[in-house]
Amino acid sequence: MTDCRGDARAVIRVMVVDDHPMWRDGVARDLGERGDLGERGFEVVATAVDGAAALRIVAAARPDVVLMDLHFGAKGPSGAETTRCLIESDPDLRVLVLSASGADADVLAAIQAGASGYLMKSASLDELVDAVRRTAEGDAVFTAGLAGLLLGEYRRIARGPHDDVPHLTERETEVLRQVATGHTARQIANALVISHRTVENHVQSTLRKLQLHNRVELARYAIEHGLAQ
Amino acid sequence: MPAGTDIMMPLWRGVVLFRAITAAFAIAAITVHHHGFARPALGWAVLAGIAVWTVVTCLAYSYDRTRRTLTIVIDLLVTLALMSSSALVLSTEQLTEVAQRTPLLTTVWASGPVVAVAVHAGGAAGAMFGVAVAVVDVWVRGFFSVDLARDMILLVGTGFVLGLAATAARRASEQLRRASRAEAAATERERLARSVHDSVVQVLARVRARSGQLDGEAGELARLAGEQEMALRYLFSTATPGATGEQDLASAVRLLAGPRVEVSAPATAVPLPAADVDELVAVVREALANTARHGGPEAKSWVLVEDLDDEVVLSVRDDGPGLDSDQLVGAVHDGRMGVSRSIRGRVADLGATLTLDTGPGRGTEWEVRLARVRHGVAR
Numbered sequence: 001m002t003d004c005r006g007d008a009r010a011v012i013r014v015m016v017v018d019d020h021p022m023w024r025d026g027v028a029r030d031l032g033e034r035g036d037l038g039e040r041g042f043e044v045v046a047t048a049v050d051g052a053a054a055l056r057i058v059a060a061a062r063p064d065v066v067l068m069d070l071h072f073g074a075k076g077p078s079g080a081e082t083t084r085c086l087i088e089s090d091p092d093l094r095v096l097v098l099s100a101s102g103a104d105a106d107v108l109a110a111i112q113a114g115a116s117g118y119l120m121k122s123a124s125l126d127e128l129v130d131a132v133r134r135t136a137e138g139d140a141v142f143t144a145g146l147a148g149l150l151l152g153e154y155r156r157i158a159r160g161p162h163d164d165v166p167h168l169t170e171r172e173t174e175v176l177r178q179v180a181t182g183h184t185a186r187q188i189a190n191a192l193v194i195s196h197r198t199v200e201n202h203v204q205s206t207l208r209k210l211q212l213h214n215r216v217e218l219a220r221y222a223i224e225h226g227l228a229q
Numbered sequence: 230m231p232a233g234t235d236i237m238m239p240l241w242r243g244v245v246l247f248r249a250i251t252a253a254f255a256i257a258a259i260t261v262h263h264h265g266f267a268r269p270a271l272g273w274a275v276l277a278g279i280a281v282w283t284v285v286t287c288l289a290y291s292y293d294r295t296r297r298t299l300t301i302v303i304d305l306l307v308t309l310a311l312m313s314s315s316a317l318v319l320s321t322e323q324l325t326e327v328a329q330r331t332p333l334l335t336t337v338w339a340s341g342p343v344v345a346v347a348v349h350a351g352g353a354a355g356a357m358f359g360v361a362v363a364v365v366d367v368w369v370r371g372f373f374s375v376d377l378a379r380d381m382i383l384l385v386g387t388g389f390v391l392g393l394a395a396t397a398a399r400r401a402s403e404q405l406r407r408a409s410r411a412e413a414a415a416t417e418r419e420r421l422a423r424s425v426h427d428s429v430v431q432v433l434a435r436v437r438a439r440s441g442q443l444d445g446e447a448g449e450l451a452r453l454a455g456e457q458e459m460a461l462r463y464l465f466s467t468a469t470p471g472a473t474g475e476q477d478l479a480s481a482v483r484l485l486a487g488p489r490v491e492v493s494a495p496a497t498a499v500p501l502p503a504a505d506v507d508e509l510v511a512v513v514r515e516a517l518a519n520t521a522r523h524g525g526p527e528a529k530s531w532v533l534v535e536d537l538d539d540e541v542v543l544s545v546r547d548d549g550p551g552l553d554s555d556q557l558v559g560a561v562h563d564g565r566m567g568v569s570r571s572i573r574g575r576v577a578d579l580g581a582t583l584t585l586d587t588g589p590g591r592g593t594e595w596e597v598r599l600a601r602v603r604h605g606v607a608r
Contacts (some may be wrong), residue, residue: 020431071426100426100434100462104496121434122455125442144493144531151535152495159538180493181546181594182531 012136015046015063017054017082018098019072023121024049027067027098027128034129042132051082058086058093064136066095069121070106080109087114096135098128108149111207112214117141139200140207147180150206157213164216166209175202236402240348240395245287248341252283255338262331267320275314275334282307283338290345297349305342305358309365312339316369324370333369343384347392355388425461433458452488459487476506478541479534485513486532489521494534499541505579505599509543512575516545516595519569524549524593539601546594551587 014031018024028044046061048054050072058066066086070079077085083095097110100121107118117140119131131141151173157165168176171192178188189196259276266272282304289300315333316324323331333339339362347355363381367373437455440448478501479494486492501509513532520530528549535542569585572595576583581599 020427022435023431026435100430100458104494108496121431122437122458124438124440128438144491144533146493148493148533148535149496151493151533152497155536155538156495156497177533177535177544180531180533181544182491182529182548 011041011043012065012132013045013061013063014042014132015048015054015058015061015066016044017048017051017066018069019049020069023069030125031129031132034125040133040136042129051077051079051085054082055085055089058089064092064094065132066093067098067132068095068110068115070097070099070110078109079106080113083110083113083115094135094138096131096141104145104149107146108153111146111149112153112210114211116207118143118146120145140204142179142203144180144182147176150210151176151180153210154206166213168206172202172206175199176206179203236398237348237395240398241290244341244345244348245290247344248283248287248290248338251336251338251341252279255279255334255336258332258336259334262323265320265323265331266318268318271314272318272334275311275318278311279335279338282311286341286345301342301346301349304345305361308335308339308342309361311335312362312365313369325372333366339366340384340387343388344391347388348395350392351396352389352392355390355392356385357388359385359388430458430462433461456488474503475500476503478506478509478543481506481510482513482532482534482543485510485517489528490517490530490532492532492534495536497536499534499536501541501599501601508575508579509541509597509599512572512595512597513543513545515572515575520547520549520593528592541599541601543597543599544594545596546592548592551589551591551593 014028016024016027018027024047028047031042031044034042045063046057048057054066054068055077068079068082072079072082079097083097086093086095095110095115097107097115097118098121099107099118111118116135116138117131119128119141120143123131135141151168154166154168158167174192175188178191183191185196185199188199192199256276256279259272263269263272286300286304289304290297293300312333312335315335318334319331340359343355343358343362346358359381363377363384366380367377370377433454436451437458440451440455443451477498479497479499482494483492517530517532520528524530524547528547530545530547533542533544533546535544573583576597579599581597584596584598585593586596587593
């Protein structure tokens with residue numbers, strides 16, 4: 001595929017993973033049409049029907065952002081496994097979950113495996129474009145639903161048997177509760193008298209701590225079950 | 230008795246076997262004692278009667294399930310009649326000297342109807358039949374003694390305990406049947422949900438996502454399709470109460486999500502007593518209805534469910550115009566406080582606490598905190 005627009009970094013390379021052909025091709029077409037107006041455009045460099053196909057072609061396609069539905073059917077790696085493998089293969093890669101289901105446990109698993117955000121499939125094209133752009137820039141795409149999932153997950157692991165689990169600071173809990181009840185980053189910044197960037201940092205930190213904890217847990221599991229040396 | 234018929238079959242086989250064995254015992258007893266009878270000929274006739282009636286009842290209990298109550302009542306009457314005939318057959322010595330162990334002609338065979346009715350109708354009926362047989366026993370003998378009292382206790386006790394066991398077995402089988410039916414329904418719903426999710430929901434979600442770029446009637450149609458997508462998605466996530474009578478608040482509240490309502494909750498279940506879940510869902514519904522009526526057409530709502538272990542917190546917020554203190558007073562007249570009163574009433578009934586945070590331009594936020602009851606500790 002030839003990029004004729006000169007500066008390759010001006011284009012966000014996107015891979016779409018979805019088992020539904022209408023979505024796979026539709027999202028690819030939608031994103032392809034957006035790319036003017038002086039902002040970073042998109043190039044859909046690959047599409048894949050499931051996690052296994054995505055892992056096969058990711059090295060050749062070299063996307064910046066993988067836009068992934070979690071719903072692949074029974075066989076092959078799950079959405080969360082695919083996310084982990086993708087990020088292991090290239091730590092600079094960003095995964096944005098695009099899901100039509102209310103299967104919150106799946107979304108949470110993908111987030112813990114390293115996905116930087118989550119968007120409902122019913123989101124408008126503008127929201128999608130904005131989310132992909134922010135994901136490419138390394139920001140977390142936070143919806144109210146995701147904040148609620150994270151609050152619940154931190155409390156769940158606090159109930160567990162281990163002491164060395166991550167906790168939310170009071171400020172982080174406050175920020176997540178505000179996000180979960182629909183406040184914008186600007187509203188939160190005003191309410192807590194902090195900068196917009198600080199709000200973003202708090203949100204990122206809640207995500208990072210959980211992802212790190214997930215990696216520690218996986219390693220612990222592997223050692224306990226003799227899978228690691 | 231269509232339900233639980235299968236589970237009762239082994240018990241009925243037991244009743245039939247018991248009838249046959251006690252009949253053999255009664256026939257042997259008559260044969261042994263017939264030398265002392267006042268009317269030996271009538272004695273042999275009663276023996277034949279016991280044999281015939283045993284065959285008739287065994288067949289009836291094995292094959293005829295439709296007229297069981299009638300069969301059992303007739304069985305009792307026939308048995309009592311054969312038992313009473315002892316008064317004519319046995320000699321006065323045989324009747325009065327219980328200590329010499331001359332049983333009535335029917336002996337233990339007379340407990341047959343007691344066992345049958347206990348299996349059929351439960352402990353109370355078993356005990357009543359036991360009393361009937363014991364009373365006739367005393368009446369035929371013409372006196373009461375410790376031995377007769379012992380027989381009476383055994384008869385009534387057997388009927389009662391066996392009846393309780395039969396009722397318990399029937400209930401257990403009914404529960405099992407209900408549970409397996411619920412499981413089959415859940416499996417079927419999961420299969421339907423998967424299929425609907427893979428096809429209809431994907432298409433509708435796509436239509437909804439593009440609705441922003443369409444104008445006029447096309448846009449309106451897309452918006453309607455989008456609402457159907459949400460309705461379908463949540464239709465299949467309905468939670469059913471578990472065996473403990475607890476229900477997941479998170480999945481119950483998720484059903485309220487829609488184009489203007491976003492629900493946030495933990496991925497794991499938030500168990501609460503089913504009645505509390507119903508009330509909390511009703512509170513959220515009223516708060517959402519309030520926003521829909523007074524918040525303006527563009528107002529959005531967010532619902533957050535949090536499980537803090539010792540309490541459950543439910544927050545409902547909208548980005549409508551909100552209320553200042555003058556409006557709060559004025560709201561009494563235009564109906565908004567009616568909703569507020571109703572919400573307050575429900576929350577008070579639950580024993581929960583309610584906080585209302587509102588102000589001009591700030592939207593409205595309700596927060597309900599419900600302390601959790603743990604391990605049967607009363608609230």
